[in-house]
Amino acid sequence: MAEGNGFDLGSRLKTLREAHNLSQRELAKRAGVSNAIISMIEQNRSSPSVGMLKKLLDGFPLSLAEFFALEVPPKPQIYFAARELVELAGGSISYRQVGRDLAGRALQMLHERYAPGADTGELSHNAEECGIILRGRLEVTVGDQVKVLGPGEAYYFDSRTTHRFRNLGDEECEAVSANSPPSF
Amino acid sequence: MAEGNGFDLGSRLKTLREAHNLSQRELAKRAGVSNAIISMIEQNRSSPSVGMLKKLLDGFPLSLAEFFALEVPPKPQIYFAARELVELAGGSISYRQVGRDLAGRALQMLHERYAPGADTGELSHNAEECGIILRGRLEVTVGDQVKVLGPGEAYYFDSRTTHRFRNLGDEECEAVSANSPPSF
């Protein structure tokens, strides 16, 4: 049925259709679909498949990318509840990112938790990286240097040199890190 | 069923999922859908509704706009058959545009046909506009100036001043016009 989702696909389609001076039936003919479904979609009484939407947009024509690019640009969020940090990849390591869409942003900040024994393996990406340990202990390897850091201690290095994080202890380790530009 | 459409939504989703180190089941849990449908979608054996796709992308998270923005940029078309000119709005006036997606382009060229009696009404948009009459006669009003143009004659004006086109004769009028930037 209609989407309980946020945005209003129906009226966007309707606006678009009317901007092109097309009736539901005209658009239906162009797109090769029935007119009924356009009525349903515009009322959000039906959630079209991506294929259906593509057919409809071809009638204008407009690409899917363009269509969704017209979306209300989400006003940049400034404050984030702990719950709103977004988990990047579960498992024994938890990365909770501040902000969802970092495209065009300069910073990527992560709230990290390493289970005992957790190991990132060797990493390298094109950025700079900095972090502070909050709780537990974390072995940080950068190039040929290795050090185990504890609460209050920190690191800063060029992410292009291969690096690795491991929690060797038997208690969870908690840290906060930042990349610039976002690269993880 | 799957889309006979051009692009491969399935493998794009799969790539995205694997880039995030998520299994089909993990993603399913995050998105609140069944794991089976992810398998189907990734094989293009099912064409997800926009709502379904949105749920899935929320699991990464990624917006619909971002997802489709990753699309292979369609290599710019250089040559267009007469049939490929895209009709912008039917009726007594036909505007056939050269090229589908003019986003980021500087020019919008239209092949226009005005049925006898056709009238655009008053227009104004933020661009410059130029055209040549090929066949028939066209009354062109720009600001307080009015002139009827015939084959071989032309116009050039700032589209911000209100303007209007009318075919007063009893034969069809054919013209070619260009806007910069695309604004119609």
Place this chain on the structure above:
DNA sequence: TACAGTTGTTCATTATATTGAGCGATCAAG
């Protein structure tokens, strides 16, 4: 070997989207 956990896949059932036809309302022409 055996076991428990995971992976992605398939199947029948259920929910939903889509079709094709028909409805009343509106408008212009005769």
Place this chain on the structure above:
DNA sequence: CTTGATCGCTCAATATAATGAACAACTGTA
């Protein structure tokens, strides 16, 4: 007032997507 042609909307029938449970293949552990 008719007639014909639109408009968008609704309804029953059909096609398709989505679910939940099961499957074989593969993993690491005992």
